[in-house]
Amino acid sequence: MLVVSCAITLALYLLPFGGTLSRPFVLLSTLVHELGHGLMSLLLGGGFRRLNMWSSGAGVAELDTTGFGRLRQALTLAGGLVGPAVAAALFFTLGRTGSGAREVLVVRNLFGWVFTGLVAAACLLTALRGTPAAMQLAVVFVAVQLALSVFSRADYLFTRTASNPNGRFPSDVESMAQLLWLPYWFWGLLCGTFSIAVLGWGLWIFWRR
Secondary structure: OHHHHHHHHHHHHHOOOHHHHOHHHHHHHHHHHHHHHHHHHHHOOOEEEEEEEOOOOOEEEEEEOOOOOHHHHHHHHHHHHHHHHHHHHHHHHHOOOHHHHOOOOOEOOHHHHHHHHHHHHHHHHHHHHOOHHHHHHHHHHHHHHHHHHHHHOHHHHHOOEEEEOOEEEEOHHHHHHHHHOOOHHHHHHHHHHHHHHHHHHHHHHHHOO
């Protein structure tokens, strides 16, 4: 399943219009990134008010972090940066078998509703109608896309600003630097290292007997 998923992914980048065909997976990584912020906020006792996404691939999670100190705010920021890697590792773990794959919101703007609704519908249809092999392939394929996004979008770990249709803002790592003093590239390197370690763990779980 992993080899087939990688082959399909490679074909997407080699075929004409492959960039257009692979665009939904860029958006999927954005969705997982912003959900990572929101879920970490909830785990630390905060709130998750809304998630906005745009067709450009930009996204923003609006959180309620009232009462959070510097450390909890920084952990909430890190939750989005490592979210795709954690999700990929989880999907690799569930994708070991067809039965495990079966187990596998807070969106407030129109594009986010449409995209998230399509993702949810595809997941539901696969779970209800798909064979165990089809479900396993779907989960592993998504895991491969999320794993690739850790590297294809790694430049975000080392940039000080980010933009969306509402303007330019400090990036997650720059915000972490402002909270915890060390330079932004240090936090980018730390989150990137953690992401690679989590991916390695997920692949080890997937391959072990």
